[in-house]
Amino acid sequence: MKEIFILEDDDNIRELIQVVLESYQYSVKAFHNLKSFNHAVKESIPDMFLLDVMLPDGNGLERCEELKTSEKTRHLPVVIMSAHVYLPQTSQADDFIAKPFNIDDLIQCIANQF
């Protein structure tokens, strides 16, 4: 079972994604801010990251860059979620999904990373 770390500050969306992913047999750990996310990453690492951009204590894109530089995590796929329609070209993220998304698209996107 693949494990996915989700970083999303909106409770409803976070819950929704968790429900959806779990219904597709993924193990999910969801975090609502960078602080708790970083804490968890120190302890353990998942198979994939799904990050929102706008966070109360930081920026998902920046975190993505960090993940992609760090020894520990750079081999892991990162997918960015955002209300914006596109990803900056310089981003190291593996994929991008725009909010509001189709559930099917989300699942497909995640499946593609593995």
Add this chain to the structure above:
Amino acid sequence: MKTNYCSSGKADIENAPIAFYSCNLKGQITYFNRSATRLWGRSPSTDFNLWCGALNVYNLDGTPLPLEEHPAVKAIQQKKFHQSSEIAIERPDHSRRIIKLTPQPDYDDRKELIGVSFWLLDISDSFQENVRQSTLSAIVESSDDAIITKNLSGIITSWNSGAQRIFGYTEEDMIGKHITSIIPESRLKEEDEIISRLKKGEKIDHFETRRIDKYGNLIPLSLTISPVRDIHGQIVGASKIARDLSEDIENQEKKSILSAIVESSDDAIISKTLEGVIMSWNRGAQQIFGYSENEAVGNSITMLIPEEKWHEETLILNKIRKGEKIDHFETTRVHKNGNKISVSITVSPVKDKKGNIIGASKVARDITLRVQTQEALERYSRNLEILNSVGKTISENLDVQEILQRVIDITQKLTSSTIGIFFYESKETGGKQALCFSGASENLLQGLLEYDFGDNFSWVHSELCLTPDIDKDPGNSPKIYKELGEKFGLKSYVAVPIIPASGKAIGGILLASNKKHHYNPEHQSLLKNIASQAASALQNSMLYEQVKELSEKKDEFIALASHELKTPLTTIKGYLQLLSHMNIEEKAALFLQKSLGQTEKLNTLIEDLLNMSRMNKGQLEYHYQIFDLRELTQEIVKTFEYSSKSHSVSSCLGEATVFVAADPQRIEQVIINLLTNAVKYSPHADKLKITLIDQDDQVLFKVRDFGFGLSQEQQEKLFQRFYRAESAKGINGLGIGLYLSKEIIHRHGGQIGVKSELGKGSEFYFSLPK
């Protein structure tokens, strides 16, 4: 020895009143009578005096007559007799007489010549008379005046060449004619007057009158008429001397006209000698140079010339000596009070009757006013140009700091101020002043920067305020002037507020100079002009700043809002989709679909809003790709049909691929927009038609609906920003779709438009260039 005469005649000769004497061939005087003694004034010794009894003999011209040339000698020698000659003899009292002598031969009985005798006629008086006569004649003939004599009946008895010259008649014409032939009818009475006075023996002197000449011209004359008497003293006629006054009168008139001209002229008319001594000085010269005639005449012309121009006088005189004229020479001269005057001079040589240059006449016109006006005009025109470019500069510029700096720099320069300060209060500085300096020197600027100007400019009045001299009336001047004056040595100040249309002063310009009374009315008007332009520019800048701020805020808000809006939308859509995956009955599924459809709509609306704000900022990014438009269209249609239950789409896309270079996402937006509109505006129809045509130079995409159609007016307004064709009720939307679509298509270099007929439907199209 008295011999040789008939005795009867001897006594006659002796007592004859005419002098007689004889001498022999040797010249010895053999006889002389009493008259001879009287004539000679002596009795000559018959033995010694030869040929003549006079003491001395002379020629008529006064030169001594040698005895050998005495007529007696000549007569004897040449044996020529009876020919008279005239000589002058001198008496013992040294008086001289002119005598005429005629030699007569003396023969003896044998008819041989034994001597010569003379009758001596004393013609002294008549000789004198002759001389006098000829002299008089000469005078009369050579006179320029007319000399005419007439008898008491008025008949002309003589007429000189002067008379001929004046009257035109010759001597021949006039002698024998009446004097009235030269008297004009109106003056005939004069002649009677003249005659009556003459008869009384009166002389008429310098009588001015007119006579007529041969050609009928009236000649002005001055007459002098004297009576002519015969030897008895009777008045037998008159002599008339007439002087032609015409030239005199003409000259007189000319002179008075010239005089009047010279005196009435406003120009200085001065004459001077070749050494530069002033000879004449008119009223105009007094007005222009300040010296009276007394003060000027006799002095050197150099008193009018400033030292640095003295060389000009030398140049002028040199030209004059050569007979050349100097025309309209512009230079400077000096008034009695020391002030310089700008003048335009014309100098001409003055010649005497013979043509020699004896001096120069100078006409000087005061052109100070003209020069000043010219300079003022040039300055004004220059200032106007500068003001123009200032105006242009500051109105083009919206940056406050730049406006302030440029304005103060130009103002300081234009007014030749020592320093210029621009005080400006703006919201940016939080009400505190922004100061901008312009100054003549680094030190000054440094000093200004260090000086504490305080926080407000309450000393700026509501209009231009001038302090010409800080030292006078220091009590009334703002404190700041005094301090500036002490620190920087500034003496005169001018301050003008910057008041825009809003009415409240937003700042002020202060100019100061280290010269007193520096700021003249021209400076002040310049300053007012610049202040008003600066006020407008600053107000514009302020407004621009405000607008920008608002716009930014709005955009920020929209970005934020759209982000916020998408959040709950994500949740709604997600759960609705989850629901639709669950096992639910038909009706529920239908309801779910409707709801999901609306979430899509919501999303589109939010996207549009976001895009529009991004578009404003120019942030809309386009990612160009080469893709198959046919394929894209097919995908869109599929999705569209899925969500739109009311309409079916018939596509005519052709068989081949249609490659375009464009941003697929944006094009997708456009197509979806067009389709959505088509559905919206044909609720009673059930189909749409899409056509894709691959042409040579472009790709054409068309969407046809069979709905309301659009009027001409609506068509024109359609692609405007917030326009919504109001033909259907209850149609939602922001109305920005077509506007955005237009922007996108134009960005791609394509065209977008509509063909429509009210009631029949519309066909929207766009093209993309290849």
